[in-house]
Amino acid sequence: xxxxxxxxxxxxxxxxxxxxxxxxxxxHAHAKxxxxxxxxxxxxxxxxxxxxxxxxLVNYQPRQAVTxxxxxxxxxxxxxxxxxxxxxxxREIMGCTEARAxxxxxRIEHVIDDEFSERMASFCQYLMEKIEVDGHNPxxxxxxQYRRAxxxxxxxx
Numbered sequence: 001x002x003x004x005x006x007x008x009x010x011x012x013x014x015x016x017x018x019x020x021x022x023x024x025x026x027x028h029a030h031a032k033x034x035x036x037x038x039x040x041x042x043x044x045x046x047x048x049x050x051x052x053x054x055x056x057l058v059n060y061q062p063r064q065a066v067t068x069x070x071x072x073x074x075x076x077x078x079x080x081x082x083x084x085x086x087x088x089x090x091r092e093i094m095g096c097t098e099a100r101a102x103x104x105x106x107r108i109e110h111v112i113d114d115e116f117s118e119r120m121a122s123f124c125q126y127l128m129e130k131i132e133v134d135g136h137n138p139x140x141x142x143x144x145q146y147r148r149a150x151x152x153x154x155x156x157x
Contacts, residue, residue: 008055013079013110014038015048016057019068020076028065082109082117089124095143 008016018037022029035045049060057072068076083105090101112120127139 008075010110011048012052012055013075015045015052016068016072016075017079017083019058019066020073020080023067023076028067030065034066078114079109082112085117085121085124086112089120093124093127093139095146 015034015038018034019029022033022037031042031045031049034049035042038045046062049058049066052058052072053060056069057075059067059069086105086108087101090096090104091098094101096104128137130138
């Protein structure tokens with residue numbers, strides 16, 4: 001897949017992600033809901049929506065519902081996939097709390113590209129399925145060692 005998400009600025013990606021999320025819940029978004037979700041002022045939202053409309057990523061007319069075009073939907077899906085991959089990695093493999101996993105995923109999803117996210121997905125799948133000859137899962141072994149070291153206050157693996 002062509003990496004359309006990384007051709008956008010961080011702010012544009014955040015708009016697409018927000019619209020994608022709101023459309024997933026309500027089948028459309030409104031500029032005021034986008035502004036509230038991103039904690040920004042309406043004139044900024046209007047300007048961004050006009051730019052995204054010019055790029056062919058959103059269907060936008062003032063005072064009407066906002067939806068993603070098919071191209072915008074593809075970008076939204078890719079950002080969501082990256083987010084879920086990263087959140088799962090931080091939560092399931094690194095053992096982060098849900099809140100930390102969510103925070104890290106939100107920050108990192110915008111800077112990785114398709115090639116890296118595919119490679120990371122393959123690596124995560126490999127780790128989760130890999131069973132050593134002696135029957136131990138290396139992810140579970142790491143989590144156990146890390147947890148023990150943390151509880152004892154010693155150096156972490």
